[in-house]
Amino acid sequence: MHSFKNIRISTLVSILLLLVCRVVNAQPNVRDEQVANNLKQHVEYLCSSELMGRSTTTGHDTLAAQYIDSVFLSYKLMGMPCFSEATYAQKFNVYNTISAKQQLLAGDRPFLFKDDFVYVGVMPPMDSEFEVVFGGVFDEQRVRNMNLRGKALLVFAKNFGLISIQVQQVAADAGCPLVLVVNPLRQSGFYSLSRNIRADAAYANFCIDPSKEPLVRSLCSQSKGSVPVVFITDRVAESILRVCPKDLLKKIEQNEPLGLPSNLPEILFSSNSQVDTLPTQNVVGWIAAQKQTQQSVVVGAHFDHLAPHGQNWYPGADDNASGTAVMLEVARLLSEDLRTGYKPRRNIVFAGFTAEEIGLLGSQYYSLNPVFCTDSTAAFINIDMVGRLTKAGFDYDYIYVDGNNDRDIFLQTLNSLNSDSTLIIDSKMFTTNQILSDHYHYDNLGLPSYLITTGLHNDYHRPTDTPEKLSYIGMTKIVRLVYEAIRYYANAEDPW
Numbered sequence: 001m002h003s004f005k006n007i008r009i010s011t012l013v014s015i016l017l018l019l020v021c022r023v024v025n026a027q028p029n030v031r032d033e034q035v036a037n038n039l040k041q042h043v044e045y046l047c048s049s050e051l052m053g054r055s056t057t058t059g060h061d062t063l064a065a066q067y068i069d070s071v072f073l074s075y076k077l078m079g080m081p082c083f084s085e086a087t088y089a090q091k092f093n094v095y096n097t098i099s100a101k102q103q104l105l106a107g108d109r110p111f112l113f114k115d116d117f118v119y120v121g122v123m124p125p126m127d128s129e130f131e132v133v134f135g136g137v138f139d140e141q142r143v144r145n146m147n148l149r150g151k152a153l154l155v156f157a158k159n160f161g162l163i164s165i166q167v168q169q170v171a172a173d174a175g176c177p178l179v180l181v182v183n184p185l186r187q188s189g190f191y192s193l194s195r196n197i198r199a200d201a202a203y204a205n206f207c208i209d210p211s212k213e214p215l216v217r218s219l220c221s222q223s224k225g226s227v228p229v230v231f232i233t234d235r236v237a238e239s240i241l242r243v244c245p246k247d248l249l250k251k252i253e254q255n256e257p258l259g260l261p262s263n264l265p266e267i268l269f270s271s272n273s274q275v276d277t278l279p280t281q282n283v284v285g286w287i288a289a290q291k292q293t294q295q296s297v298v299v300g301a302h303f304d305h306l307a308p309h310g311q312n313w314y315p316g317a318d319d320n321a322s323g324t325a326v327m328l329e330v331a332r333l334l335s336e337d338l339r340t341g342y343k344p345r346r347n348i349v350f351a352g353f354t355a356e357e358i359g360l361l362g363s364q365y366y367s368l369n370p371v372f373c374t375d376s377t378a379a380f381i382n383i384d385m386v387g388r389l390t391k392a393g394f395d396y397d398y399i400y401v402d403g404n405n406d407r408d409i410f411l412q413t414l415n416s417l418n419s420d421s422t423l424i425i426d427s428k429m430f431t432t433n434q435i436l437s438d439h440y441h442y443d444n445l446g447l448p449s450y451l452i453t454t455g456l457h458n459d460y461h462r463p464t465d466t467p468e469k470l471s472y473i474g475m476t477k478i479v480r481l482v483y484e485a486i487r488y489y490a491n492a493e494d495p496w
Contacts, residue, residue, distance in 0.1 A: 130150075
């Protein structure tokens with residue numbers, strides 16, 4: 001946490017003024033029972049079998065969007081400007097590059113993606129032939145001394161996860177455009193990796209602009225300009241090396257001559273693909289500031305979830321019907337404040353995002369097409385997975401905050417607004433790894449953008465993430481906190 005000398009005096013003054021104003025103005029109390037009941041109704045509908053998980057890929061997110069649209073209408077929020085009349089629907093297309101067939105040609109033998117090779121993150125170069133250099137069991141110093149410029153490196157490794165991190169920088173420094181990795185001792189490692197990728201590989205092909213690399217794929221790479229790392233089976237390695245990998249490994253361990261051919265066959269990756277277009281929409285409503293301004297506070301939550309898989313479907317109660325319900329209740333309370341004379345200094349935007357699960361695409365589209373100027377955003381608060389707050393046997397309830405820009409000041413503000421002595425706000429959970437959620441795009445622009453969450457659990461992305469497991473009392477506490485935070489950032493003369 002920042003020391004006092006690092007916090008601007010204006011911030012402290014604003015917080016003190018806010019605390020005084022809260023007493024003087026006697027803002028309407030949040031009626032907990034009504035809020036909890038409303039939260040439960042929102043969650044139960046969003047998790048109903050009619051919506052089948054609210055997936056963007058199946059079109060069920062449209063039903064969730066229509067529901068949020070009707071709720072915004074009942075609150076009489078302002079809508080997105082349109083040629084005919086204002087609307088809450090922010091329509092856009094998601095593009096899915098469907099790879100009909102990806103293959104690796106090693107010598108004269110073709111091998112198929114997922115069956116004999118897989119990759120995570122950066123796609124290998126397509127339709128370019130590469131000479132292969134064998135690097136033996138991966139050793140950083142030995143690889144650095146090899147001539148790899150413009151050539152593909154093939155190495156043995158026991159741990160796929162570790163080598164993908166270690167070998168990329170070494171290869172990049174050597175001018176190597178491609179790395180092939182095989183584990184001769186444990187083929188099950190490849191098939192385990194392939195199964196995990198099988199479910200998620202398609203998501204790396206979703207985007208809102210087919211001319212640019214999908215966000216998921218670019219984020220999977222360790223850094224910009226990362227070298228593609230392709231994991232292959234023994235069959236592929238033997239086709240390239242002309243020697244059984246296990247036999248070759250024994251020769252290496254016994255320091256015997258390897259007997260490799262003088263020229264290894266070149267390899268070539270190719271792909272046939274088509275682009276599928278999925279129409280979808282965000283849902284955006286807003287409360288106007290007392291005077292015309294581009295300044296705004298944004299409250300966001302994604303309402304989409306996962307597509308059914310076989311007989312299983314995924315209700316997504318915590319992920320993220322919980323965050324959507326909290327966003328809707330905060331919108332209701334603030335819309336009721338308007339009828340009692342509340343006039344915010346800044347516009348307040350409520351955004352329901354779709355396509356989060358396939359690459360943060362709804363929030364990406366909104367960040368490029370906002371209602372108000374992105375760089376005039378006083379705060380972006382993203383609510384994602386907030387349904388598991390209250391836990392039996394614990395005296396205190398923890399919520400977690402993530403965000404890279406002035407997070408300590410944001411935490412200071414939240415703590416000053418938190419009137420519940422049982423609610424602990426923690427920002428230490430994410431000090432090393434940022435959680436990827438819809439605050440990412442604003443955060444990446446250097447803007448004050450934050451995630452509020454109660455964290456992951458064993459039901460995450462499983463059919464067992466159901467409404468009865470949520471704590472609606474706990475969610476009510478979060479409604480109170482977010483409500484107060486939004487009023488502060490919408491009203492303070494200088495919130496930072």
